[in-house]
Amino acid sequence: MQVMTEPSAPPSPNQPYTVNVAMPAAPALPPQAAAEVAFDIKNFSLWYSAHQALHDITIQIPSKRVTAIIGPSGCGKSTFLRALNRMHELSPGVRIAGDLRLYGEDLYSPQIDATLVRRRVGMVFQKSNPFPTMTIAENVLCGLRLNGVRDKQLLRERLEQSLRMSALWDEVKDHLYRPGTSLSGGQQQRLCIARAIAVRPEVLLLDEPCSALDPIATAKVEELIHELKRDYTIVIVTHNMQQAARVSDRTAFFYMGKLIEYAETRTIFMNPANPQTEAYVSGRFG
Amino acid sequence: MSATTTVPWLQAAPPGHAWRMFKSRAMGGIMLASSIAVMAPLFLVLYFLIHEGASSIDWHFFTRLPRPPGEAGGGMANAIVGSLELLGMAAVLGVPVGVFGGIYLAEYGRDRTNSWIRFAADVLNGIPSIVWGMVVYLLLVVPFKTFSAYAGGVALGIMMIPLVMRTTEEMLLLVPQGYREAALALGIARWKIVMVIVVRAAMKGIITGILVALARVAGETAPLLFTALGNSFWNRNLAEPISAVPLQIFAYAISPYDDWHRQAWAGALVLLSMILTLNIFVRIISRDRKFT
Amino acid sequence: MSTVPPALAAAQFAPPRRWPDISFRWLAFLAACTIVALIVLVGWELYHGAQLAVKKFGFSFLGSSIWDPVADKYGAWPFIYGTLMTSLIALLLAVPLGVGTALFLTEVAPLRLRQPVIMIVEMLAAVPSVIFGLWGIFVLIPWLRDNLFVWLKHGLGFLPLFQGPIYGVSVLAAGIIVAIMILPIITSVSREILRSVPNLQREAAYALGATHWEVIRIAVLSYARRGVFGAAVLGLGRALGETMAVTMVIGNRPEVSSSLFAPGYTLASVIANEFTEATTDVYLAALFELGLVLLAVTILVNVIAQLMLRTLAGGGTGKVN
Numbered sequence: 001m002q003v004m005t006e007p008s009a010p011p012s013p014n015q016p017y018t019v020n021v022a023m024p025a026a027p028a029l030p031p032q033a034a035a036e037v038a039f040d041i042k043n044f045s046l047w048y049s050a051h052q053a054l055h056d057i058t059i060q061i062p063s064k065r066v067t068a069i070i071g072p073s074g075c076g077k078s079t080f081l082r083a084l085n086r087m088h089e090l091s092p093g094v095r096i097a098g099d100l101r102l103y104g105e106d107l108y109s110p111q112i113d114a115t116l117v118r119r120r121v122g123m124v125f126q127k128s129n130p131f132p133t134m135t136i137a138e139n140v141l142c143g144l145r146l147n148g149v150r151d152k153q154l155l156r157e158r159l160e161q162s163l164r165m166s167a168l169w170d171e172v173k174d175h176l177y178r179p180g181t182s183l184s185g186g187q188q189q190r191l192c193i194a195r196a197i198a199v200r201p202e203v204l205l206l207d208e209p210c211s212a213l214d215p216i217a218t219a220k221v222e223e224l225i226h227e228l229k230r231d232y233t234i235v236i237v238t239h240n241m242q243q244a245a246r247v248s249d250r251t252a253f254f255y256m257g258k259l260i261e262y263a264e265t266r267t268i269f270m271n272p273a274n275p276q277t278e279a280y281v282s283g284r285f286g
Numbered sequence: 287m288s289a290t291t292t293v294p295w296l297q298a299a300p301p302g303h304a305w306r307m308f309k310s311r312a313m314g315g316i317m318l319a320s321s322i323a324v325m326a327p328l329f330l331v332l333y334f335l336i337h338e339g340a341s342s343i344d345w346h347f348f349t350r351l352p353r354p355p356g357e358a359g360g361g362m363a364n365a366i367v368g369s370l371e372l373l374g375m376a377a378v379l380g381v382p383v384g385v386f387g388g389i390y391l392a393e394y395g396r397d398r399t400n401s402w403i404r405f406a407a408d409v410l411n412g413i414p415s416i417v418w419g420m421v422v423y424l425l426l427v428v429p430f431k432t433f434s435a436y437a438g439g440v441a442l443g444i445m446m447i448p449l450v451m452r453t454t455e456e457m458l459l460l461v462p463q464g465y466r467e468a469a470l471a472l473g474i475a476r477w478k479i480v481m482v483i484v485v486r487a488a489m490k491g492i493i494t495g496i497l498v499a500l501a502r503v504a505g506e507t508a509p510l511l512f513t514a515l516g517n518s519f520w521n522r523n524l525a526e527p528i529s530a531v532p533l534q535i536f537a538y539a540i541s542p543y544d545d546w547h548r549q550a551w552a553g554a555l556v557l558l559s560m561i562l563t564l565n566i567f568v569r570i571i572s573r574d575r576k577f578t
Numbered sequence: 579m580s581t582v583p584p585a586l587a588a589a590q591f592a593p594p595r596r597w598p599d600i601s602f603r604w605l606a607f608l609a610a611c612t613i614v615a616l617i618v619l620v621g622w623e624l625y626h627g628a629q630l631a632v633k634k635f636g637f638s639f640l641g642s643s644i645w646d647p648v649a650d651k652y653g654a655w656p657f658i659y660g661t662l663m664t665s666l667i668a669l670l671l672a673v674p675l676g677v678g679t680a681l682f683l684t685e686v687a688p689l690r691l692r693q694p695v696i697m698i699v700e701m702l703a704a705v706p707s708v709i710f711g712l713w714g715i716f717v718l719i720p721w722l723r724d725n726l727f728v729w730l731k732h733g734l735g736f737l738p739l740f741q742g743p744i745y746g747v748s749v750l751a752a753g754i755i756v757a758i759m760i761l762p763i764i765t766s767v768s769r770e771i772l773r774s775v776p777n778l779q780r781e782a783a784y785a786l787g788a789t790h791w792e793v794i795r796i797a798v799l800s801y802a803r804r805g806v807f808g809a810a811v812l813g814l815g816r817a818l819g820e821t822m823a824v825t826m827v828i829g830n831r832p833e834v835s836s837s838l839f840a841p842g843y844t845l846a847s848v849i850a851n852e853f854t855e856a857t858t859d860v861y862l863a864a865l866f867e868l869g870l871v872l873l874a875v876t877i878l879v880n881v882i883a884q885l886m887l888r889t890l891a892g893g894g895t896g897k898v899n
Contacts, residue, residue, distance in 0.1 A: 090784060092689065113307065116299055119787030129782040133800040142796065143786035148302040192782070199786065310791035314686050320678030321687075321695055324765060327758045328702045331713050338716070383609045390606035405884060406613045412812075412880035413620065413873065414819025416846050420853070420869050421623045448613060477602035505706025508821040508846070512853050532708045536822060539712045547716070554709045565704050569697065 038063040038203060038233040039084065044098035046083055048091075053079045055258045056098070061250075063103075066225060066234045068248035068265065070241060072285065076257040077237045081205050084235065085121035086114040102203070119147070122196035126208040128188035130180030130195070136172050139180040139191055143199035158198055166194035167224055186217025193224065197232065204228065206236040210243065222247050241281060245269050253277045335558060339551030347552055352518050352534070355543040362553050364520050368435070368529040371521070372514060373500055375439025376446055380503075381496055383443075384450025385485075388492075391451065392458035393480050404455075407448040416508035418444055423512045435521055435528035438514025442503040449502060453495025457488040494568045501564045505557060507532035531557050617877075624870045630863035639867060645832040647857065652864035654871055656832040660749060660842035661872070664824060665817040667753025667838070668760055672817075673810045675757075676764030683765075684772040685794050696769075703762035711826030714755045719746040719827055722754070727839055742837035747829035750838035755823045760813040767812055767887070771805030772798060808886030815879040819872070821846040845872040 039061035046054040054076050061067050069077040079088075086107060088094040100107050107117050130139045140159050149155060159176075163169040168190045172183070180191060189209060196204060206225070210218040225234060225247045238244050244251055245265060252262040253274075261268060261277040272278045279285055350361030391400050418441045426437040461484050469479040485492070507530075510516070515527035516537060531553055538550035631639065631652065642653025679699070683692055723746030734740045775798050783797040799806070829841020830851055845868050856862040 085785065087781065087784065090781070113299075113303075115307075115787045115789055116303070117787075118785055119300075123781075123785035125778060125781060125785075127778060129776075129778040131779065131782065131796060131800065133803070142783075143788075146306075146786060146788050146792055146796075147300050195782075196785070306789050306792065310789035313791040313794075317678045317682035317686050320675045321682045323675050324679045324702070324761050325695065325698045327761075328698055328705070330717070331705060331709065334713055334717050335709070383612055386606045386609035387612065390603075390610040394603050394606060395610070403610050403613055405888075406617055408884050409877060409880050410613055410616060412815045412819070412876060412883075414821060414846055414876055416819070416821045416849055417620060417624070417869055417873050417876075420627065420849065420866065421620055423853075424623050424627055444616060447616070451610070451613065476599045480602070501704065505704075505708065507706070507708045508850055511850055515854070532706060532822075535712060536708050536826075539708075539715055539826060550712055551716075554712050558705060558709055561704050561706070562701055565701060 036063040037061070038102060039235075040099075040101045040104070042099040044083065044100050045096065046079060046088065047095040049093040053257050054083070055256075057259045059252060059259055059262055061233065061235060063233050064229060064231070065249040066229050066236060066247055068244035068251045069235065069237045069254060070239070070244050070251060070280070071254035071260075072280065073239070074256075075254040077254045078207055079257075080254065081123075081207055081235060081237045084203070084205055085123055086117050087123065089114055119143075119199060120201050121203045121205060122199065122201035123205040123207065124189070124192050124196050124209050127212050128185065128192050130183075130188050130191050132179060132181045134180055135177045136180055136183070136191060137176040140194045140198050142195060147199065162194040162198040165197060165224075165227065166190040167220060167227075168194055184217075186213050186220060189213060189217070189221060190224065193221070193228075197228070201232070203233045203235065206234065208237055208239060211239070218243070241269070253280060255280070332558075335551060335555040338548070339553075339555035342548045342552035343555065347549070347556075351520065352549075355541070355546060358545055360545075360549065362531060362534055362549065362556075364517065365529040365531045365534040365553065366556075368514070368517070368521060369504060369531045371435060371524070371528060372438050372442055372510070372530055373504055375436065375524075376442035376503055377496070377500065379440060379443025380446025380450055380499065384447045384496075384499070385454050385492060387447070387451040388454025388458060389480060389485070391455040393484065404452070407452055410448040414508070415445060415506050416511070419509040419512050422509070427513060430525070432525060433513060433515035433527040435514055435524040435526065438510045438528060438530070439524075441509035441513045442506060445503050445506065445509065446499045449499040450496055453498065454488075454492050457491030457495060458484060460491065461487045490571065494571055497564055497568055501561045501568075505532055505561060507536050620873060624866055624873055627866035628863050628870050630860050631867040632863075634860060635864075635867075639864075640871070643832075643834060647852075647861055650858055650860050652861070654845075654868055656834050657843050657845045657848050657868055658871065659834045660752075660828065661818060661844040661846070661875075663749050663838075663842065664752045664756055664820075664828070664844055665814055667750060668756035668817045669810060669814055671754065671757035672760045672764055672813060676761050676809070676813070677768050677806055679761075679765045680768035680772055681794060681798075683769055685790075685798065696766075699762050699765050702758075703766075705759075707759065707820060707822035708826075710755055710759060711823040714751065714823055714827040718755065719751055722746060722748075722751055731839070738836040739838050742835065742839050744839045745829065745841060747827055747841050748839045749828060749835075749842040752824045752828040752842070752844070753838075755827055756817045756820050759820060759823065760816045763816055764809050764813040767809035768802075768806050771802045771809060771887075774805075775801045804886060804889075808883050811879060811883035811886060815876055815883055818876050818879060819846055821850050825850050845869070 037060045039059070041057055041059050041061070044054060044057040045052065057080065069080060071077050082088055083096065083100065084102075084107075088096070096108060102117075102121065105112070107121075130136075131142065134142065137159055140162050141155050144155060144158060160169060160173075163172065168187060171187060172178075172191075175182075181188070183191060189212075193204075193209075210221050213221065222243065225236070228234060229249075236244075236248065248265045250263065251265045251268040253260045253268060253272075253276075255276055261272060261274040263273070267273075268277060269281055272281060346359055347361045347363075348366065349363050350359065351364055352362065353360030387403075391403060395403070422437050422441040422444070426440060427433055465483055465487060466479055469483050470476075474483075510530055510533050514530060514533065516533040517527045517529040521528040535550045535553045535557070538546040538553070541547070635642070635652065639652070640654050640658065642651075643655045644651045644653045645656060646652070679695075683695060687695065723744055727744045727746070727748075727750070730740045731744065779797040779801055780793050783793040788796060824844050825847035828843065828847060830843055830847065831841040832843045832848070833840065835842070849865050849869055849872075853862075853865055856865055
C-alpha cells in the first residue's frame, strides 16, 4: 500500500486558506458537491456494560453543514456525539455494534487507530478546558506540535488564522503569551475552538459549547459557528432549542437512546412529523 | 465516494505517527517496570526474613531471656514484653491527647486555627524520631539520672499524638452532620453529643487509627536508644531501662556474633509479621465501614 | 387528662448547664494545642542542650570537618555532607520510580490491578527502619559489594564518584536503602495529586489526537507538576531524618569523600551511634547542636513541601500524610 505524500487540494473548493506544503496532508478526496454526506451511520448501537445507551441509530450527516442534536437529558445525545470520535474508548466496558463511516471509511475499523480518528474529528467540550500550564499560543498550537509540525513560519500563520477564525485574534493578539486560563469564560471557549480547528479536522463536534456561557459570549460563539460551517462539518449537541433553531441546517431529535426524527431544522420546529418530537419542541416535556 | 488512493484516507498517518505510538507503548512499559521495582523490595525483605529467621523461632524464643554470646538458646522474651509495656505507656499518653485533639479539630475548631493546627501536626509528623529521643532524654532521663521505661513510653507517646489526632479528626468528619443536628434539636448538651453520639459513631475508625499509630511506633528504634536504653533482663521497675524488640534487633544486628544475628532475623520476622498483620486487619475492617 | 406539674416540666426543659460544655471544649482545645506546644518544646530543648557547643564553636561549627572527641573539638560538615549525599541519591532513585508507579496506578493500570499494587506499596511503608537496616547489612551490602559496585567501578570508574576502595558499607548503599524507604510516600502522595487532575483536561488532549503518553505528558503531568514536586520535597524531608537503616549501612566514618563507595556519616546516624558514649559535656552539646541542625533543616523542608502541596493548580487534597 502506497501512501500519498504530495500535497493535495482540501476537500472543499471553498477553502479560503491554502494548506502549506510542509503540513502532512490527507490524500485527495474527490471534490464534493455541497450536499455530500460526511457521516454515514447504519444501525449503530452502544452499551455501557449491560445498559444499552443507543439503539440502532441510522442517520446521514451532511458535509459542510451544521447538524444539531436535541433531546431531553439522558436521551443519549452526548453519548452519540462522543461515538463520532471514538471518545468512548476512554471508559471501560463500552461496547458498540453497527456501521459508522466518515467519508466512506469505517471509523471503528480495527486497523484505524483512535488517535488518527480524533485528529480528523475535533471536539469542543461543554466546559472550556484550556491547558492551564500553557500560554494562549501554546494551547492553540498544541495539536499541531503533537503532529510534528516544527516550521515556525507555519505555526505562526496557523496561530493567527485559527484565532481569527475563532473571532479571538483582536482580543488576544497582544497577550499571546499569557496563560490560557487568564481569559474569560467565553474567550476560553473560543480558545478551545481555535485549538480544535488549528489542526484542520474534517469535522467539528460541539458538546453543548455555550451551556456555561453568558448570552453575549453565546451569541459570539453562534456567530462563529455560522462562519465555520463554510469549511467544517459541524455537529452540535444542545439542550437549548432556540439555539438549535438559530444555528443548524438539519436537526435530529433523540429520545431514550433512539433517533426519533431527523429533518431540516425548519421542518422539525414548525412541522414535525412525529408526535413525540412535537411534544418536545413545544415544551410539553424535557 | 471513497478516496481514489490506495490507502484509505483515514489511515494515512502523518509522518512520525508510528514513532509516537511506539513511544506511548514504551512509556507504558516503563511505568509498569517502575511499579515492579517499587514492589520488589517488600518481597525481597520478606523472603530473607523468612529464610533466615523462621528456623530460629521456637518456644524458647518467646520465653527465654537473652543469653551471652557463645551460649545458645537465648530468646527475646523480655524484649517482647518490654515492647508491649512501652506501647501501653505510649497509648496512655498518645490516645487521650490525640483523640481529644481530634475532637477539637472536628467539632469545635474554627477554620483558621484549625488549618494552622493541622499544618503543625503534619510538620510534627516529619520530625525525625531520633530528635524526640533527645528531647525526652533532657526532660526525663537527665533530671532523674536514669534511663527508664517511662521515658521510652513518653517518647513513643509523643510520636503517636499527631497521628492519632489526624485520623480521629478524619473519622469524626465522616459522621453525617444530620446526627449532630438531630441531637441538638433534642436539646442534648453539646459535649454529650460529641462523646456519646458522634464519637461512638466514628468509634471503629478511631480505633483503627489508634491501631495504625501503634503499629507505626512499635517499630521505632531511634527514640528508644537513649530513653529506654534496652535491658538484657526483665524490667522490674518502670523507672529503669527496659528492652524492646527493635532495640534488641539493632543490638544483635550490629554485633559480631552469628547466634545473635540469627535471633535478630527471628525478632525481625516476628515484629514485621505483627505489623503487617495489623495493617491487613485494619484494611479489612475499613473496607466495610458504613454509615446509615 | 393529666398534665405534668409545672415545676417538673420546667426542670425537664431547663437549658443544659454550661460548665460541662465549656470545660469539655477547653479540654479538647488544650489537647489540640499540645501540637504547637510540642514544636516549641522540641526547638527549645535542643537549643538549650546545644548551648555549650554553640558558645564554644560558633558558626564555624557548620563548616568544620573536625570530629575529635579526644581533643573535644567538633564540626558538623561531614555529617551535613553525608546527609545531603544520602538524601540526594535517595531522591534521584525514588522520585522517578515513585512518580512512574503513581502514573501507572492512575493512568495505565487496569482497575483490578490497582488495589493489590497500592496495598503492597502501603505494606512497604509499614516496614520499620531497623528491619531494612538488618536486611541491608546481611543482604544488600554483600550483594552491592560483590556485584553492583564492581560493575559501576568497572564501567563508570572514570568518574571520581565511582573510584576508591569498595567496602560495601557506603554513602551509596545508604542512599539506596533510604530510596526504598521513601518510595511509598512519594508514590502515594503523587497518586493523590494525579487523581485530582480533572478528567476534562485529559479529554481535551485526547480530542486533539494525542497518544496515551502524550495525554499524560500534556494534560496530567503538566497540570500536576507542582504537586508532584511537593511530593518529592516531602520525600526529601523523610529521607533527611532516616536514622536506623542508615546507621547500619553507611559505615559511620566522619569523612567527606568524593567517592560514593566511601563510608560516611549522617546527622541522624552520628547521634544514634555516639549519644550514649558522649564522654564530655561539650561532646554531648555538639551532638545536640547536630540535632538542632537536623531539626531546622527537616522542619524547613517539610514546611516547604506542605505549602507546595496545599496550593495546587486546581485546589488540592487536605490531608497529605
